Amino acid sequence: MRAMIVKEFRQLRRDRRTLAMMIVMPVLLLVILGYAASFDVSDIPTVVAGPGAAAAAQALPKSFKVAATYPGGASPAAWAQNQLRDGHAAVAIVTGSAPGPTVLIDGSQLFTAQAALRQFVAERSGQVGTTASVSAAIADVTTHILYNPELKTSYIMIPGLAGVILVFVGTVITSLGVVRERQAGTLEQLAVMPLRPADVFLGKIVPYFVVAVADLVIVLAVGVAVFGVPFRGSLAVFGLGALLFVFVTLGLGVLISSVSQTQGQAIQLAVMTLLPQVLLSGLIFPLTSIVAGVRWIAYLLPLTYFTEISRGVMLRAQPIGSLWAPFAYLALLGTAVTGLAIWRFRAFLAPGAAR
Amino acid sequence: MTAAWGAEAVSVSFGARRALDQVTVGAPPGQVTAVVGGDGAGKTTLLRCVAGALAPSGGPAGGRVRRPAAGRIGYLPPGPGVYDDLTVAENLRFRSAVYRVPEAAAGPLTGEYLERTGLAAVRDRLAGQLSGGMRRKLAVIAAMLPGPELLVLDEPTTGVDPVSRADLWWLIARAAADGAAVLMSTTYLDEAARAAHVLVLDAGRPLAAGTPAEIVAAVPGTIAVRPGPPADADERRRAWRRAGTWRVWQPDGVPAAGSVRPDLQDAVCVAALRAELERAGLAGAHA
Numbered sequence: 001m002r003a004m005i006v007k008e009f010r011q012l013r014r015d016r017r018t019l020a021m022m023i024v025m026p027v028l029l030l031v032i033l034g035y036a037a038s039f040d041v042s043d044i045p046t047v048v049a050g051p052g053a054a055a056a057a058q059a060l061p062k063s064f065k066v067a068a069t070y071p072g073g074a075s076p077a078a079w080a081q082n083q084l085r086d087g088h089a090a091v092a093i094v095t096g097s098a099p100g101p102t103v104l105i106d107g108s109q110l111f112t113a114q115a116a117l118r119q120f121v122a123e124r125s126g127q128v129g130t131t132a133s134v135s136a137a138i139a140d141v142t143t144h145i146l147y148n149p150e151l152k153t154s155y156i157m158i159p160g161l162a163g164v165i166l167v168f169v170g171t172v173i174t175s176l177g178v179v180r181e182r183q184a185g186t187l188e189q190l191a192v193m194p195l196r197p198a199d200v201f202l203g204k205i206v207p208y209f210v211v212a213v214a215d216l217v218i219v220l221a222v223g224v225a226v227f228g229v230p231f232r233g234s235l236a237v238f239g240l241g242a243l244l245f246v247f248v249t250l251g252l253g254v255l256i257s258s259v260s261q262t263q264g265q266a267i268q269l270a271v272m273t274l275l276p277q278v279l280l281s282g283l284i285f286p287l288t289s290i291v292a293g294v295r296w297i298a299y300l301l302p303l304t305y306f307t308e309i310s311r312g313v314m315l316r317a318q319p320i321g322s323l324w325a326p327f328a329y330l331a332l333l334g335t336a337v338t339g340l341a342i343w344r345f346r347a348f349l350a351p352g353a354a355r
Numbered sequence: 356m357t358a359a360w361g362a363e364a365v366s367v368s369f370g371a372r373r374a375l376d377q378v379t380v381g382a383p384p385g386q387v388t389a390v391v392g393g394d395g396a397g398k399t400t401l402l403r404c405v406a407g408a409l410a411p412s413g414g415p416a417g418g419r420v421r422r423p424a425a426g427r428i429g430y431l432p433p434g435p436g437v438y439d440d441l442t443v444a445e446n447l448r449f450r451s452a453v454y455r456v457p458e459a460a461a462g463p464l465t466g467e468y469l470e471r472t473g474l475a476a477v478r479d480r481l482a483g484q485l486s487g488g489m490r491r492k493l494a495v496i497a498a499m500l501p502g503p504e505l506l507v508l509d510e511p512t513t514g515v516d517p518v519s520r521a522d523l524w525w526l527i528a529r530a531a532a533d534g535a536a537v538l539m540s541t542t543y544l545d546e547a548a549r550a551a552h553v554l555v556l557d558a559g560r561p562l563a564a565g566t567p568a569e570i571v572a573a574v575p576g577t578i579a580v581r582p583g584p585p586a587d588a589d590e591r592r593r594a595w596r597r598a599g600t601w602r603v604w605q606p607d608g609v610p611a612a613g614s615v616r617p618d619l620q621d622a623v624c625v626a627a628l629r630a631e632l633e634r635a636g637l638a639g640a641h642a
Contacts, residue, residue, distance in 0.1 A: 185434020188408045193453050194426035 017268055024272075032279050035291040041115035043288050047083045049076035050095035061119055064091065080104055084146060086322035087312055091116045093141075101141050107148030108315040110156045111286045117143065117151075147232075147315045155230075158223035159310035160283040163245065163303045165219055167274055169212040170249025171256065175266040178204055178257035187348065197349040201342060205250050212246050233313035237320045241309035244330040248302045251338035258344035277303040305329050359383040360505045360536050365411045365418030367400050367559075374400045375411075376559045377418070381552070382505060382536040387527060389547040390540040391623065392556035398540035399433050399509055401556065405538055406430040406507040423505055426454055429498035429535075431508040436494030439483030443474060443493055446482055447500060454501035461500060468496045472522040488519030495523060499530050506530050508539040512546060524549070544620040555623050562626040571622045577608035578617050578625070592632065595624050604628060 012019060044063050048056055049070030060066075067089050070076050080092035084104055090112040092104040103120065105113045120143055148155040181187040181204075190200050223229040231238075252273060260266040277283075280290065281303035290298055298304050305326035312318030320327070361381040367374045375397045382388045382405070390398045403409040404420055406428060411417030422428060437446045444465075451461035469475040472492045482490055495511050511527070512520045524546075531537050539550075547553045548567045555562040555570070563570045581601040585591050594603045597620070604625050608614065617625070 184439060185432050185436065186438060188403070188432045188434070189430060189436060191408050192406050192425065192428060192430040194424070194455075195453060 017265055021268055021272065028276070031294060032276070035294050039111050039285065039289065041112045041286060041289055044091055044112055044116050044119075045089040045288070046091045046093065047080055047089040048093045048095075049080045050093075050101075056093050056095060056101055060093075063115070063119065077102070081146070085312075085316045085318055087308065087316070087318065103141050103143045105143060105145045106316070107145045107151055108156060108311050109286065110148070110151060110153065112288065113145060113148070113151060117145070152227075154223070154227040155315060156311060157283075158219065158227060158229045159314045160281070160307045162216055162219045162223075162242075162310055163281070163306040164274075164278060164283065165215050166212055166242065166246055166306070167249050167277055167303060169208060169215055170246055171253040171273060172267070172270040173211070174205065174208045174250055174253030175256040175260065175270045176263050177208065178254055179260050179263050179266040182257070183262055191349045197342070197346050200349055201254070201345055205254065208250060208253070209246060212250075213242075216242055229314065231314050232317040234317075234320070237318075237323070238310065238313045240320075241306060241313065241323070241327065241330070244327060244334055245302060245306040245309075247334035248330055248337055251334055251341050252302075254341035254345060255337055258341060277301045280304070281307050283307055302330060302333055360405070360421050360423065361388075361538070362401065362405050362411075363419045363421070365401070365404050365420060366413065367397075367404060367409065367417065368412045374559050375404070378554075378556065378559070378561055379418075380405070380538070380554045380564070382538040383551075384504065384536045385531055385534050386551035387531050387537045387539065387549070388552040388554070389550035390538070390554045390556060391542070391544060391547045392540075392562075393542070395558070396556040397559040398556055400559075402430075402507050402509045402538065402540055403432075405505075408432070423503075426501070427504040429501060429503035429506040429530075431494050431498045431511055433509045435482070435490055437482045437490060437497060440481060442479050442481055443469070443485070444478045446493060447497055450497045450500050456501050464500060465496070468499070468526065471525060472496065472519075488515040491515055492519060492522055492526070495526050499526060499535075502533065503530075503535055506535045506537045506539075508537065510540050510542065513542060544623060548619045553619070555626055557627055557630055560630075562630055563622065567619045570626075571617055571619055574604075574617045574622050574625050576604060576606040577614040578621055579603045579605055579608065579614050581613075593628055595628070597621075597624075 042063055043065050045067045046060065046064040047068045047070070048066060068083065070079055073079065076096060077094050080094045081104060083089050084092055084106045087106075090106045090109045094102045094104065103116075105116050107113050120141060145151065178187075181190065195203075220231070224231055253270070256269045256273070257266050260269060276297065279285070280294070280298040281301050282298065283303065287295065287298055287304070308326050309318075309323055312323060359381040361379070363379050364377045365379070366376055378397065378401055380388065380390065380401065390401060392398050400409065404411055405422060407420070407422055407425065408430065411420065438449070441449065447461070447465050450456075451458075451465075466475070469478065474489060474492060474496070477485065477489065482493060485493065491511060495508060498506060498508065508527070512523050515523065527537055527539065541547055551566065552564070553567055553570055554564045563573065565573070579602065581594075581603060584601055585594050585603055590603050593605070594601050596602075602615075602621065602624070605614075615621075
């Protein structure tokens with residue numbers, strides 16, 4: 001038995017990636033789950049609009065952080081709603097139109113909306129010891145939950161899940177497909193065949209692209225038909241976002257396979273990119289609840305941006321104009337990752353050219 | 356010799372290790388050229404260079420490779436060379452599609468090759484479920500199917516049973532008869548003896564080259580057969596075991612009783628011994 005144990009440790013030591021995973025994973029999970037994983041919402045980005053709005057803002061409990069104030073112009077209510085639609089705030093307080101202030105809450109930010117709602121309910125029933133002025137200011141508010149009035153979890157999960165599935169097919173499955181070729185020794189044969197590297201690259205990727213798109217359509221159809229998730233925005237904007245995101249995940253898949261020798265290694269690496277995306281992209285835990293020291297990681301992950309796009313478009317009918325930043329980031333990341341993947345791919349498909 | 360493909364003074368390094376050092380090999384059309392040598396001699400590296408899967412190291416200084424356009428090369432890599440999760444027929448169809456072999460030509464040819472090598476009955480079986488020999492035959496057929504001008508086969512017969520080996524040799528001979536320049540590696544010297552030209556590699560360097568007869572004729576001295584290992588320490592350095600007896604190379608010996616005519620296997624052993632003695636700076640090296 002001792003011989004067996006010694007052999008096992010020897011092999012473990014040789015397999016650097018497994019070793020790294022064993023050490024990195026617990027630390028990563030500890031950091032993520034310890035610092036990042038939180039359903040508690042401490043900051044609620046808020047906009048205020050209408051006469052007496054500034055006073056109302058003053059009167060709000062501390063967790064409501066005023067992000068913007070009505071600059072004038074069109075109707076305050078319309079402005080406030082656009083702020084929510086474009087994802088600039090989770091709560092909007094509008095005064096002037098009704099007797100008391102109207103509070104608009106973005107239901108597509110589930111946990112933030114719940115936290116905001118709790119605050120108002122608690123205030124109104126006097127459970128929280130607040131000053132008289134606060135109580136007076138929000139005593140007669142009317143709350144409206146927009147986009148997800150019943151605060152259903154499925155509304156926010158399914159647009160996010162669509163992204164996870166694209167990561168799964170694009171990165172995990174694709175990386176396996178290319179490594180299989182290398183492991184079987186057939187990649188070398190492809191290099192000798194009358195195929196251009198681009199033929200091999202595209203030929204390898206197109207099937208997975210088709211599968212990813214089919215999966216996406218299925219998830220959306222089931223989400224809309226079975227779970228009643230609304231699709232309010234433009235299909236074209238969503239499609240463009242999905243296309244850019246698939247571009248990133250496929251590129252990542254090929255890149256992973258180009259640095260892996262076996263399918264096991266590819267799976268390991270792919271899972272290492274999948275896990276942080278699932279945990280940190282805002283899919284489960286709200287981004288604003290993630291500690292700033294870890295949150296920057298979230299802003300590097302492509303799924304963060306796709307989740308933003310898919311929720312914005314599906315639930316809030318967010319127009320493309322206010323989504324330019326996630327679109328630009330995905331396009332940039334996709335170009336970088338795919339460029340790197342093609343460069344690595346060429347090295348063993350055109351040995352004369354790349355060396 | 357017309358338009359021989361092959362390598363000229365090719366060198367390849369992997370990091371600090373020199374896998375091939377100034378190796379030249381020609382592959383004339385219609386003939387079989389065999390590269391022999393032990394494990395790590397550089398056979399696979401040389402064949403990869405000729406096939407185009409690997410570039411010689413150091414640019415133009417690494418030597419020159421002459422090969423036809425990619426569509427006119429058939430290459431059997433050291434691995435399986437076929438897709439395990441495709442059937443025999445699907446593997447061949449993929450190959451003829453990539454090489455744009457018209458169906459009218461590919462169909463009958465595929466039928467004939469499969470029939471002749473006993474694979475016709477397993478057309479629809481997954482390549483991964485074939486025996487080692489059958490899979491090797493399939494891979495060679497796949498490489499031959501487009502009718503290449505240059506056919507590079509990396510150890511097509513290693514680990515294959517004698518019947519399948521005979522089938523493989525039928526395929527190889529057929530490719531050469533059809534005009535292909537066949538460059539193959541093997542660890543079996545009886546196979547190399549059937550080739551028109553042989554290159555013996557050792558540690559990335561050419562030990563001997565020529566027709567099998569030329570290589571045998573170039574053995575200096577004589578070879579003596581002994582029942583047991585020679586007692587003399589100097590003789591033992593020049594001795595090897597073969598079929599239950601011992602053979603000793605005598606660089607300055609004259610044919611006498613107890614000496615045998617060397618064959619290709621003896622010639623390769625002598626060439627390897629000479630290289631070893633030369634490295635050690637011992638007598639007999641420059642005989």
